[in-house]
Amino acid sequence: MTITEKILASHAGIKEVKPGMLINAKIDIALGNDITAPIAIQEFQKAGGSKVFDKNKVVLIPDHFTPNKDINSAQQCKALRDFAKEQDITHYYEVGRMGIEHVLLPEEGIVLPGDLVIGADSHTCTYGALAAFSTGVGSTDLAAAMLTGELWFKAPETMKIILHGNMREWVSGKDLILAIIGRIGVDGALYKAMEFFGEAIKKLTMADRFTIANMAIEAGAKNGIFAFDEVSRSYVEKRAKREYAIYESDHDASYCEVMELNVSEIEPQVAFPHLPSNVRGITKVGEIHIDQALIGSCTNGRIEDLRIAAKVLKGRTVAPYVRLIIIPATQEIYRQAIEEGLVEIFLSANAAISTPTCGACLGGHMGVLAEGERAIATTNRNFVGRMGHPKSEIYLSNPAVAAASAILGRIASPDEL
Numbered sequence: 092m093t094i095t096e097k098i099l100a101s102h103a104g105i106k107e108v109k110p111g112m113l114i115n116a117k118i119d120i121a122l123g124n125d126i127t128a129p130i131a132i133q134e135f136q137k138a139g140g141s142k143v144f145d146k147n148k149v150v151l152i153p154d155h156f157t158p159n160k161d162i163n164s165a166q167q168c169k170a171l172r173d174f175a176k177e178q179d180i181t182h183y184y185e186v187g188r189m190g191i192e193h194v195l196l197p198e199e200g201i202v203l204p205g206d207l208v209i210g211a212d213s214h215t216c217t218y219g220a221l222a223a224f225s226t227g228v229g230s231t232d233l234a235a236a237m238l239t240g241e242l243w244f245k246a247p248e249t250m251k252i253i254l255h256g257n258m259r260e261w262v263s264g265k266d267l268i269l270a271i272i273g274r275i276g277v278d279g280a281l282y283k284a285m286e287f288f289g290e291a292i293k294k295l296t297m298a299d300r301f302t303i304a305n306m307a308i309e310a311g312a313k314n315g316i317f318a319f320d321e322v323s324r325s326y327v328e329k330r331a332k333r334e335y336a337i338y339e340s341d342h343d344a345s346y347c348e349v350m351e352l353n354v355s356e357i358e359p360q361v362a363f364p365h366l367p368s369n370v371r372g373i374t375k376v377g378e379i380h381i382d383q384a385l386i387g388s389c390t391n392g393r394i395e396d397l398r399i400a401a402k403v404l405k406g407r408t409v410a411p412y413v414r415l416i417i418i419p420a421t422q423e424i425y426r427q428a429i430e431e432g433l434v435e436i437f438l439s440a441n442a443a444i445s446t447p448t449c450g451a452c453l454g455g456h457m458g459v460l461a462e463g464e465r466a467i468a469t470t471n472r473n474f475v476g477r478m479g480h481p482k483s484e485i486y487l488s489n490p491a492v493a494a495a496s497a498i499l500g501r502i503a504s505p506d507e508l
Contacts, residue, residue, distance in 0.1 A: 093249040093346070094316050095284040097338040098224040102207040110248040110347070118148065120202055121236040122210030124192055124449075125153040129170040131211060134234035143178050144240035150182040150201060151175050152192040155449045160456040190421025190447045193217040193305060193389035197297075197330070198421055204319050204327060205336030209236055214389050214471065216307045219316035220300035221323055222337065226314045247313040248347035249284040254291035256355035261505050263399070264299025265391060265469065265489040267291075268306040269360035270352065273370030281311035283347065286340065291354045292317065297326045298395035305390050306471050309367040359504055361467075362487035365475045373492060373504045383466040384409075384497035385478075386490050387418025387445070388452045391469035394424045394431075396490040401433040403494035403505045404440040410500030415442040416451060416458045442497075454478040460485075467496045 092100065092108065100108040102116035123131050128151055135143075143149045151171050156164030175183035182201055189195065193214050196202045202218045208225035209215065211233040218225035228242070236242045254267065272279070285307045287300075295303075300317050307315025317323070319337045327335070359373040386392075386400050397419060409415045417437050419425035425447065428434050437444055445451075451458030452470040460466055460479030465486065468478065473485035486502060495505040 093284065093286060093340045093344045094222060094318065094338045095224055095249055095286070095314060096246060098205060098207055099244060099246055101336070108246045110246050112246045113243060114246060115241055115243050116207055117241055118209055118236050119206040120148055120150055120208040121233060122150045122152070122192060122196070122208065122212065122215060123233050124155050124212055125157060125164070125167045125171050126155045127211030127230045127233065129167050130230035131233035131237060132170060132174045134231050135237050138234065138238060140238045143237045146179050147181045148240070149178070149180055149237050150196065151180055152184055152189055152195060153186065154189055154191050154447065155453060156455050157186050157189070157448055158446065160450065188422060190423070191389045191392060191449055194392060194420035194424070197221060197301070198423060200330030200332050203331055203333065203335035204323065205338055209233065209242055213308045214305050216312065216314045217301055217305040217389060219304040219307065219314050220297060221327065222317060222319040224314055224316065227308065247282050247284045249286050250280055251346040251349045252285055252287050253349065253351045254287065254289040254354050255351065256291055256353045257294070258291065258354050259358060261359050261491045262354070262357055263489045264295055264302040266357055266360045267354060268303045269362055269367065269370050269487065270357045272306065272310045272368045273360065275310055275350070277309060277366055277368045278311040280307065282313050285310065285312045285315045287315070287317050293320060293322070295322070296395055297322060298393045301393070302390055306367070309471060359489055359492050361492065361502060362473055364473055364484040364486065367471065367473060367487060376502050379465065379486065379502045380500055381413060381467050381496055381502060382464040383414045383416065383458060383460065384493045385416050385451050385458055385466060385468040385470065386493050387416070387420060388449065388470040389420065390471045391490050392418055392420030392424065394427050396469065397424065397428050397433050398431070400490045400494040401436040403491050403508070404442070404498065405436050407440060407498045407508065409441045409497045413497055413500050415440065415497040416445060417442050418445045418451065418457070419447060421447055451478065467493050467502055469493050
């Protein structure tokens with residue numbers, strides 16, 4: 092079996108899982124945010140729920156429209172807060188302590204290897220970087236999980252993606268996953284697990300792995316997953332507060348498809364509107380002027396991302412009439428950026444720095460685009476209207492390219508500075 096199949100089998104209490112099987116599995120973590128959890132809470136109450144199955148395994152994070160953008164978002168967050176109080180939820184993180192959910196949970200050691208995690212947010216697949224099975228579900232499924240601690244799944248087929256070679260300068264995990272999505276399309280891994288292999292993987296930081304797993308959903312995948320190794324061990328061991336299990340794919344595991352890439356051939360990638368698969372190398376972008384650059388999100392708001400942005404921005408300033416918005420993904424990352432002097436570099440470059448929030452990524456607040464505006468963003472989606480007006484445009488890139496573009500006022504490589 093593959094890692095994914097082994098985790099599902101273990102949590103279903105059966106010896107073997109094969110693709111296509113319908114199983115009922117026990118949940119380690121059930122996650123909701125201020126958009127999706129209020130609906131789940133209503134359904135939980137409609138079903139007669141009085142107590143969640145385990146107050147330590149339900150995680151509630153107000154991160155999408157926070158700090159509250161308006162009255163409606165304030166009501167959403169109040170529903171989350173009231174339920175967390177009523178249920179004495181262990182892992183509820185208020186504004187000032189919270190972070191973007193998919194960065195905060197690994198940082199806090201809430202998600203661990205071998206876990207089965209569901210979240211009412213499509214980018215829950217991020218935790219596959221820790222060798223966990225994690226996937227997004229709807230709010231009614233979250234309600235069922237909060238009630239029973241279990242959920243049904245159809246076991247996915249697994250794609251084997253092998254990455255060879257060494258990455259070039261300014262290339263990151265963001266570029267690898269964009270290149271993969273560019274090759275297979277936004278439905279190329281539909282309802283499949285994407286398992287990543289190869290010597291190039293062993294050299295990736297945890298930040299790069301989180302980014303790759305995060306965007307597996309943009310290829311239609313059920314989950315993305317990496318084997319546990321020394322890189323993930325060193326990340327997990329200082330954070331884990333409970334036991335965890337390590338699963339490895341068998342040498343004779345069955346894969347529905349094998350894909351190989353030489354990462355040394357990949358330059359920084361840019362996804363053009365309006366699909367993450369509409370990808371071009373930076374040298375083929377042409378002259379595209381921008382109005383806004385956004386560095387942050389659950390995809391690229393980690394300290395490693397901010398360090399790369401600061402390296403590009405140091406001693407330089409943002410182009411006239413361009414907005415650069417930088418959003419550290421958690422309070423801890425924000426604090427670290429201050430201590431390392433990154434925030435001073437950002438301020439000197441005329442960037443605006445925000446408390447952790449998903450707001451700009453989903454066109455909620457903190458960077459909404461007007462008609463005709465163009466943004467380059469380190470986020471994960473560039474669908475029509477994703478960050479604001481339906482006649483705005485979003486280009487996706489890594490943090491180095493986003494920072495260089497903010498300085499030059501057009502999409503550019505740091506090599507052009």
